[in-house]
Amino acid sequence: MDTFVRTGQRAFSITEWSNEDSSLIAGFSTKLSGASEGCFGSLNLGYHVEDKENHVRANRELLAGEISLPLSTWVGAEQTHGDRVVKVMTADKGKGAKSYDTAIKDTDGMYTFESGVLLTLAFADCVPIYFYAPNHHLVGIVHAGWKGTVKQIAATLVREWNSLGVKSEEIQAVIGPSICQSCYIVDDFVRSRIDKIVTNIGEKYYTEKEQGQYLLNLKEVNLSILQQAGLLRENIYTSSLCTSCDSSTFFSHRRDQGNTGRMLGFIGWKE
Template identity: 50%
Template sequence: MEPFVKNNHSYLSIDSWMRRFPKLTAGFTTKNGGTSKGYFKTLNLGFHVGDDVTVVSSNREKVSELLNFPLSSWVGAEQTHDTILKKITKSDRGIGSDSYENAFKGTDGFYTDEEGILLTLCFADCVPLFFIAPERRMIGIAHAGWKGSVGQIAKKMIDSWGQEGIRPDKIYVAIGPSICENCYMVDQHVINFVEKSLVEGAAFTYNLISEGQYSLNLQELNKQILLASGVPEQNILQTGLCSSCDHEEFFSHRRDKGRTGRMMSFIGWKE
């Protein structure tokens, strides 16, 4: 069953989590329901892609109203395809919510155990990862393109939570809408990194298509890394949605040749 359920035309919710935890808000936006024009139409939430910043701000306001989560409680990052994580507290609220300039620099993942904070990251093909350890009220999100995936940002989140005393079998993860293996071709250079990141015996996550060209399943790569990190398979939800295949719902950096908007992953406990 698809874990990301469409609530309205502007976002999808991790339905089973939100039903279980009524104060939780968690999901992923679509490209629809905003006021951006041209390449960015309509619900672009990325400040850094060349769209009119005031329009992006109004799109973010719209999402904040839909989620009933004030923009002043959001945090955002200047994502760099690295594996740096930051633990967020209430004193960080608002950083990166209304401009790219004041976002957390060089950060690709957030986590917190405090209420009243919405963790947000931007996407247009990379894999959004969502984490929750309900017993400890810990939540997190990470941005995993091929560099973040082979850098094992998923494992880094599990390890960081381990330092907080949270065991991997108490962590639940959702793998969100991103580019599928049929749409994602990479070269030998990338595959060399993929092979180094996979534990021995892990399922193959790529296929040779032609000389030096491979299709890569980034979602499966992240799933294998999570399993190797001790997260039980039954704790992992995986989407069937592809950002590149679905023109109607999603922006795609690969499909749109770099001129496109950004969707947003979000997770937070309401106060």
């Protein structure tokens, strides 16, 4: 069984974590049962694409109802494929929830100690990585496309938690639904950057498809980054769900050639 279990029309949930702590809500949305039309049909949750803002807001309200965490508790970010990770507090509730212009700027990772705040990031192929340190009442999420992966944003969050007194061995991580190796072709430019970050462990995370074209396994690269940051292998789970393979459930930036909606990865505690 996958780490992500379908719990409704609009969302999958990391049930292993919610079984451990019933107030913890962590999951990933589908593209189904929303109000948007055309290439955003139908549950587009990203404001930054060319969809109608009122449709995106309505879609977010629908998901909020399904996961029982009101939109007023959500926090969103203006994602830039960087490696900035921010601590989110109760005072940030609602930022980026009902419109894009209030989103936390230039941020691809968030974490919080507080209940009643839902961290949300938008995805359509890039890798969502969820973090949970139950001993410290701490949760987080990062967005890692190839750029964020090369910048090792997952390790940035782990180092930040280490500086707060959280040991890497206390951290659990889940690598969520994202593009699989068979669907993800990259060029020499990207391959050479991936080489630089994984050379020290002597493994390859891509296969050559043809001259200058490689099939890259971004989930595995991030798994390696998490282990290098000190997480225990048994505390890291990887979803086998592929956003590009499963066209009936997910939007995919690659598959849909850029004209598509966004899912949300989300994590937080109910109050």
